[in-house]
Amino acid sequence: MKACATWKARSIAAAMLLLYAIASSAQMPKPTGKLVQLGGHRLHIHCSGKGQPTVVIENGFDEFSFDWVKVQAGVEKFARVCTYDRAGYAWSDPGPLPRTYAQINRDLRNALQKLGEKGPYLLIGHSFGGPVIRNYALTYRNEVAGLIFAESVGDAQRIVMGPKTARIADFAKNQPIPPPHDKMIASDAPQAKPEHDERPEPTIEPPFDRLPPNLQNAHLWALSRPALQNAENSEREWSPEYLAKWVATEQKGSLGDLPIMVLAREKGGYDEGHDLSAAELERLRRQGQADLAALSSHGEFLFVNSGHDIELDAPDVLIDAVHRMVTDWRKRH
Numbered sequence: 001m002k003a004c005a006t007w008k009a010r011s012i013a014a015a016m017l018l019l020y021a022i023a024s025s026a027q028m029p030k031p032t033g034k035l036v037q038l039g040g041h042r043l044h045i046h047c048s049g050k051g052q053p054t055v056v057i058e059n060g061f062d063e064f065s066f067d068w069v070k071v072q073a074g075v076e077k078f079a080r081v082c083t084y085d086r087a088g089y090a091w092s093d094p095g096p097l098p099r100t101y102a103q104i105n106r107d108l109r110n111a112l113q114k115l116g117e118k119g120p121y122l123l124i125g126h127s128f129g130g131p132v133i134r135n136y137a138l139t140y141r142n143e144v145a146g147l148i149f150a151e152s153v154g155d156a157q158r159i160v161m162g163p164k165t166a167r168i169a170d171f172a173k174n175q176p177i178p179p180p181h182d183k184m185i186a187s188d189a190p191q192a193k194p195e196h197d198e199r200p201e202p203t204i205e206p207p208f209d210r211l212p213p214n215l216q217n218a219h220l221w222a223l224s225r226p227a228l229q230n231a232e233n234s235e236r237e238w239s240p241e242y243l244a245k246w247v248a249t250e251q252k253g254s255l256g257d258l259p260i261m262v263l264a265r266e267k268g269g270y271d272e273g274h275d276l277s278a279a280e281l282e283r284l285r286r287q288g289q290a291d292l293a294a295l296s297s298h299g300e301f302l303f304v305n306s307g308h309d310i311e312l313d314a315p316d317v318l319i320d321a322v323h324r325m326v327t328d329w330r331k332r333h
Contacts, residue, residue, distance in 0.1 A: 029218045031091045032066055033084070036111040039182030041093035043111040045084040049076030053122045053145035053329050055322055056112070057083045058104075060127025060151075061232055064090040064222050066215045067208065068311050074319035079326050082117060084108065088231025090222040096181055097188045099234035101135035101242055106180035109140065120145035122325055124318070126311065127151055128235065131242060134295070137255055145329050146259035148321055150310050153239075154288025155246045164275050172244035207312040255295045259328065261321050262301030263310055264289040 033046025046065050047054075055075055057068050065083035075081040087095025087107055095107055112121070122145045125133035130152020137144045158165045202223035204216050211219060222228065268285045270278040293299035302321075306313040 027221060029221060035091060036114050038107060038110055040184030041087060041095045043084060043107055044091035045082055045111055045115060047080060047082040047117060048072060049080045051079045053120045053326060054117055055079050055081040056121045056123050058125045058129030058132050060129050062223060066218055069215060070315035071311050071318050075322050078323060088227040094227045094230060096184055097234055098238050099231055100177055100238045101132050103180040104132050105136045105139055119143040122146045124148040124150055125152055128153055135242065137258060146325050149262045149292050150318060151264055151308050152292060154292055155243055156288055158284060160274060163273060168240050169243035169247045172240040175241060177241055207307060207309050210312050252294045253297060257298050258296045259325055260293055260296045260299035261325060262289050262293045263304050263321060265306045265308060266303045
């Protein structure tokens with residue numbers, strides 16, 4: 001009876017995912033890369049170029065593999081580079097829940113292995129993707145050649161909520177982080193988009209207007225998928241649990257001598273009128289970026305004339321940073 005119930009649950013999950021895929025495929029642009037079959041869901045990855053170490057890019061919220069088109073075009077000239085979409089993003093199917101860092105890391109690692117993409121990997125993490133690649137390095141240290149944090153979330157990162165500010169880590173519920181798994185179950189199926197969805201229609205805002213027109217259309221399509229909201233809601237729920245653990249203990253040197261480069265915008269752009277002054281918020285932001293570099297004895301950071309989306313505002317800076325770290329790795333190996 002237990003086996004029958006398990007089979008029935010998986011069948012229901014598969015049917016729900018199929019219906020969801022059909023419903024969300026309207027006007028779906030052609031994938032730029034390959035769809036890799038994992039345990040009941042597919043992950044979209046686009047790899048190009050040749051040469052080790054392989055560069056792998058982890059996006060922030062509301063961003064997708066093709067948003068890195070300028071960086072990928074530059075890096076592929078001297079190294080293998082892979083952009084991808086996390087489960088629920090763009091062409092990637094919804095994945096197993098919850099969307100913890102560990103689950104995201106496992107999905108990516110399995111997909112790279114299935115594609116035959118060989119490590120070690122030079123990981124780039126933008127915004128939310130920063131702590132995700134950090135957890136990857138902590139989990140699979142021997143597979144990582146280095147880390148580039150691009151406008152990454154820091155351990156004590158504060159968010160502005162009207163007149164108040166709060167650390168992301170303060171939203172932790174101190175719940176145990178479940179181990180990652182591969183199989184999809186019925187409860188992992190995405191919720192349908194509400195019939196009367198009051199969210200505004202997505203629009204192209206700077207700097208995404210620098211993308212080619214076809215990729216701007218793809219960006220709008222990807223933003224409109226209900227699976228994105230489901231995935232991000234789960235990611236937001238579990239991210240504070242990791243940050244709270246890191247804030248609670250000394251992290252300096254926790255990544256040994258792993259090469260780290262931190263890139264952050266020159267100006268945080270804070271206004272007055274919050275519980276902390278603009279100057280204090282800026283000081284904390286800069287200290288948080290310096291702390292990321294201090295995770296390793298071989299860490300450094302650079303402030304960039306850019307907005308939050310360095311990959312579009314200052315792609316050449318990112319390409320140069322990758323080239324430098326790839327060259328240093330090759331000299332050592």
